[in-house]
């Protein structure tokens with residue numbers, strides 16, 4: 001089959017109407033050469049974005065393949081318009097050695113539907129005390145640049161300082177899950193009016209904000225680079241604003257669910273709304289949207305966290321933290337940021353593709369749509385809508401809080417290295433991507 005494609009009549013994220021001719025995996029021009037034999041893709045009315053890049057994905061493999069595999073997450077990624085995922089290291093075994101990150105890298109290449117960039121653990125077995133093999137992971141075939149104990153906070157300030165110092169050697173970054181463990185012992189949801197009414201142990205905003213404040217100061221002190229995972233509070237935004245104004249090298253992310261959902265949903269006692277960090281208040285949601293629009297929060301990241309039914313369809317107290325994110329992310333951003341006119345599509349492309357690729361130092365991702373660039377592209381029909389059905393997801397898990405919702409924006413095509421992984425909103429079946437593995 002021809003590896004040439006001609007995308008006609010689409011609008012680029014910058015608002016310019018342009019055709020795109022793809023050959024040999026690259027954008028090779030803006031018109032269809034005579035007798036090219038290219039397959040034609042009608043993009044009339046569609047927006048063409050650089051392929052989405054997620055800096056925060058739980059792929060669960062190795063060790064928790066009943067929840068998700070690198071392959072099933074890659075399929076969910078293709079449906080969600082992603083051409084790159086970043087694999088959080090809280091697998092079993094933990095990705096704290098060169099061997100494990102190289103295994104995850106290899107699984108990503110085998111799946112072949114997007115780039116899978118492994119994130120390395122900051123500390124051995126995520127225990128917070130001893131640094132993992134950071135240098136060996138950076139030098140490995142996976143060339144890891146992002147390190148995180150996500151799911152856990154690097155709470156010891158001396159360990160955090162050493163980690164920040166260590167990654168400077170190779171232009172790495174520490175991605176912190178900001179959660180003071182002593183302030184959140186057995187915490188179940190946002191601390192506030194709703195938690196007291198429901199009688200669930202509260203998770204105060206200050207548990208997140210105190211760590212962000214400490215870490216930006218440590219980052220300034222050792223002149224390193226910090227990335228704050230999933231910011232959820234208005235206070236956290238203010239600290240990051242202050243740090244950026246001071247010239248501290250900090251970036252931050254927000255999840256789609258924290259831009260839409262609020263803590264009062266916990267009143268259903270449905271653990272589909274149980275997530276770490278927790279859903280906050282309307283005031284926080286408003287501040288997060290404004291901060292993303294303004295660029296104080298740099299990027300959107302999914303924190304895609306698949307869990308099997310037995311860990312989510314149970315008592316709130318016993319349920320696991322986390323929600324699916326990959327397949328709904330762009331539609332939630334269309335709903336919360338584009339339809340509200342807080343961002344245009346160029347702004348979306350910056351925050352969901354170009355900036356995450358820059359933060360991760362990911363080559364061939366988040367490019368300008370120019371001749372010679374790798375053809376990693378996402379096509380979305382902004383005027384169309386779809387209904388989320390948890391029984392139709394590509395993920396192995398079903399824990400989406402958006403089940404039944406009608407969302408704007410249908411992703412019709414995803415191109416990874418010049419080849420469609422999604423076409424007419426359907427996954428392209430490939431030899432190596434059969435359902436069962």
Ligand SMILES: [Zn+2]
Nearest residue numbers: 150151177229
């Ligand atoms: Zn986290």
